[in-house]
Amino acid sequence: MCLAIPALVKSINGRQAEVDVGGVRRGVSIWLTPEVKVGDYVLLHTGYAINIVDEAEAKETLRLLREMVSQTE
């Protein structure tokens, strides 16, 4: 039930946004993320954007993972 998937915001109209989820377009509520902008990724949960994906942190996590596995201890 706590499933949430990343979705790309394509357009915004008031408290509604249209997002792209793996190629499928659908309307979502941005009541909980009013600061969202077109081009942001959001975590989509039961028709609501519950948070905005932090792209810089996403990249940093991947960098950290690569660094961690390249260390020899």
Place this chain on the structure above:
Amino acid sequence: MRFATEYRDAGLGKRLIERIHRRSTRPVRLMEFCGGHTATIVRYGLRQLVPPTIEMLSGPGCPVCVTASADLDKAIYLAQLPDVIITTFGDMLKVPGSYSSLQQAKAEGGDIRIVYSTQDALDIARNNPAKSVIFLGIGFETTAPTVAASVLEAVQEGIGNYYVLSLHKLCPPVIKALLDSGEVRLDGIICPGHVSAVIGSLPYHFIPADYGIACAISGFEPLDVLLGIDMLVTQIEKKQPEVVIAYRRGVNVEGNRRALEVMEQVFEPCAANWRGMGIIPESGLKLRQEYGGFAAERAFQIEIEPPREPEGCLCGDILRGVKTPLDCRLFRRECRPEHPVGPCMVSSEGSCSIYYLYGGSYGG
């Protein structure tokens, strides 16, 4: 899918597992709180891939599973009332209550509709002004703000026939209750990812501070979970338990303040009845007085028989992490997805359903 598939890289995963093998020297017992994490762990065979020093237990993080039979019976009772439309997420339908299920109530003529979102439930209310539309508010802090938002939207639009049966539950209080019970000894907890997208990391700080238990908030892709395990092993090996975020693209320290505000505007904490754990104070959410007109329990007189639990079902023990589906004599016999005895066989986040689907010859 961006921000998901990158975290399924098998090569990186293999090397991360090798790193965990190198670094884990002493036996540890970790609990993944979320059913979503259990699904990733069992589906990708992570339990078999981590070193034998690491024991993984599944926790109570499945909202459908922890809904008490008595609460489910209330929903089934409401479904049998005239001029009522029940709206619910799909996985509630097949969960057996004490005497019936929503599916059975639907077969007997109850108007029960599966919705994807409270937005759909509001649409049904708009389109059926002569009916009372009740949404079954099941879910943790991830979902509660969306239900709160629907109540505010109903206020704004003056929708007077929309109600919520609030069975929402809160994660930090149940973790505390689990730890206070002393029933399971834990060294680390993989904390819920999407609950934390809303509440942030601060509400978990009592866990290392008061119980000396390491915490890592994880995402749901296999690399996210492995990173969480690695971070827990690091803390435990150093004997420095703290709360770390392994899922920084979705979770920050403060959480989503707007979602928290909306949730707190509409709901207030109350005692809640958890399957397998009983009544836990301040672990649920009820509508605040000013939104009490939306409370299904207030609008309708609910009369239920004393609840009863299915005989032999271990869901309660499984939710507390003291048993696994493999310990249950009903598992894969009387209890199967097409004929579930307990809720953990119904929900996609239920351990029994996950073990049944992905457990293979290992079982789990």
